[in-house]
Amino acid sequence: MTEPFDPAAVLAEFIERVAAYDPAPSAAPVGVVGVRTALGEATFAMTDHVARALCRALVQYHDPHDRGRCAGCGGRHLDENLHCRDCGRLHGILGEVIAQHARRVAAESTEQT
Ligand SMILES: [Zn+2]
Known part of the structure; x- marks a missing residue:
């Protein structure tokens, strides 16, 4: 990846890598994506092939902070100790x-009272 972090450069790199395998590289784009950052702005033509590659990348993506869902509240914020930051339940x-x-x-305290 490029330094300093430039989202437009990342998108350009993704499109360049994927477009090399486009079976219909001269087909009309299905959309245009624009990126505006402090470093500038850029627009990219999205072909059907690139859009589908983006979908496949999303399906395979796994966030390093994704530790599943809380069995108690269904939240997605389990910390490294599998402790739910939303409801406090411990997992594992x-x-x-x-x-x-x-x-x-x-149970013991209710038996004693
Ligand atoms: Zn929870």
């Missing part, structure tokens, strides 16, 4: 052990 083996312990303590 440690989270299950803690949840079992909390249920056991709660």
